[in-house]
Amino acid sequence: MSIQSVRLVLFVTLLSFTTNSCIVKDPVTGKKTVTLVSEAQEQQMGDSYNPQVLAEFGVYDDAKMQAFIEREGKAMGRISHRPQINYQFKIVDSPVVNAFAVPGGYVYFTRGIMAHFNNEAEFAGVLGHEIGHITARHSAKQQSKQQLAQGLLITGSLMSETIRQYGQAASQTLGLLFMKFSRDNESQSDELGVEYSTAVGYDSHEMANFFQTISRLSSASGQSVPDFMSTHPNPDNRFTRVHQLSDNIQTKIGDKSKLKVNRKSYLQMIEGLVYGEDPRQGFVENWMFYHPDLKFQFPVPTNWKYQNSPSQFVMQSEDGKGAILMSAGSGNSLQEVKTAMINQYKLTEQSSKNLNINGLTALEFTALQIPEQKEGQAAQPSSKLLVTLIDYNGLIYKLMGISLFSFQ
Numbered sequence: 332m333s334i335q336s337v338r339l340v341l342f343v344t345l346l347s348f349t350t351n352s353c354i355v356k357d358p359v360t361g362k363k364t365v366t367l368v369s370e371a372q373e374q375q376m377g378d379s380y381n382p383q384v385l386a387e388f389g390v391y392d393d394a395k396m397q398a399f400i401e402r403e404g405k406a407m408g409r410i411s412h413r414p415q416i417n418y419q420f421k422i423v424d425s426p427v428v429n430a431f432a433v434p435g436g437y438v439y440f441t442r443g444i445m446a447h448f449n450n451e452a453e454f455a456g457v458l459g460h461e462i463g464h465i466t467a468r469h470s471a472k473q474q475s476k477q478q479l480a481q482g483l484l485i486t487g488s489l490m491s492e493t494i495r496q497y498g499q500a501a502s503q504t505l506g507l508l509f510m511k512f513s514r515d516n517e518s519q520s521d522e523l524g525v526e527y528s529t530a531v532g533y534d535s536h537e538m539a540n541f542f543q544t545i546s547r548l549s550s551a552s553g554q555s556v557p558d559f560m561s562t563h564p565n566p567d568n569r570f571t572r573v574h575q576l577s578d579n580i581q582t583k584i585g586d587k588s589k590l591k592v593n594r595k596s597y598l599q600m601i602e603g604l605v606y607g608e609d610p611r612q613g614f615v616e617n618w619m620f621y622h623p624d625l626k627f628q629f630p631v632p633t634n635w636k637y638q639n640s641p642s643q644f645v646m647q648s649e650d651g652k653g654a655i656l657m658s659a660g661s662g663n664s665l666q667e668v669k670t671a672m673i674n675q676y677k678l679t680e681q682s683s684k685n686l687n688i689n690g691l692t693a694l695e696f697t698a699l700q701i702p703e704q705k706e707g708q709a710a711q712p713s714s715k716l717l718v719t720l721i722d723y724n725g726l727i728y729k730l731m732g733i734s735l736f737s738f739q
């Protein structure tokens with residue numbers, strides 16, 4: 332290629348790049364930076380993710396803890412680099428130890444992580460770290476790289492590629508829990524965690540101490556703990572660094588003894604917090620799935636693998652060729668839900684009939700999905716579905732039996 336044409340290509344690339352992007356001032360560093368995501372788009376992203384996150388995990392039912400995170404979070408948002416953002420804070424009902432932030436100002440802490448803080452100052456450090464991801468626009472930068480949606484799905488660990496597609500769309504949001512930022516982003520957020528938590532009056536040395544909890548959790552579970560606890564930079568390095576950053580920032584403060592730790596009030600607040608899996612969201616005992624809150628049960632075939640989340644229950648045969656998914660959602664009518672499924676999964680309907688199950692209106696249909704076979708690629712198995720939709724108590728319950736097969 333001649334130099335001329337290289338120049339031309341470069342110019343065209345640059346041109347098409349700049350038409351979709353804009354140059355903004357980084358709110359934290361003040362440096363000029365290229366972004367593909369505007370502040371309004373960040374807000375839109377957050378507004379569309381938020382209901383999915385809340386539907387997937389559920390909001391943890393404790394008014395005083397929700398009021399606490401809201402109060403502390405808003406106060407910190409006001410002193411942050413982007414005080415104009417309408418920050419929203421929620422404790423979600425998940426036993427996983429994590430905290431995560433979504434563009435547009437949405438910050439979530441799991442009840443699992445709330446159970447592991449020893450005092451308010453540790454909490455405030457992590458809060459500052461998450462707000463830091465928003466103020467430094469890390470998610471927006473990730474989105475610019477098209478990485479936001481590429482999180483690891485929890486369902487992915489269980490289901491085969493073909494069956495996974497039938498999982499709840501909301502499961503995509505689980506990827507957020509496992510979203511990885513770069514090492515630089517994490518370091519910058521640690522720095523902002525120190526800065527923000529100090530600015531609202533907490534001793535950020537406590538934030539450093541929380542990395543020891545993370546270290547213990549990682550070694551106890553034998554696997555890395557996701558997100559805030561992302562293993563890079565490693566918790567031991569972060570421990571040392573955050574102590575140093577705290578020393579630095581605290582030399583600028585006149586009376587260090589005024590910095591808060593608030594151990595007693597924190598431990599009083601979390602008294603009675605649900606710890607570990609919550610049996611009210613369903614559990615399996617002797618190959619029977621029980622949902623005490625929704626008051627139903629059904630058998631799980633012996634030796635099948637299963638996984639429960641607030642929005643769906645999935646079970647899969649040992650050979651991975653069959654699965655049953657159970658979920659509940661909204662919809663105007665059974666017919667409408669059926670049509671939506673047929674379009675979404677590109678199904679060919681084989682049969683359909685209206686049923687009455689224990690006095691409830693139901694619809695049952697069978698369908699095939701035959702994926703397009705692409706040349707030079709491994710053959711995708713086809714799937715056969717038996718779907719039962721039941722209208723009950725304002726929700727549409729969906730039972731989906733899936734079996735995989737290949738044409739010989």
Ligand SMILES: [Zn+2]
Nearest residue numbers: 517520558559
């Ligand atoms: Zn982080």
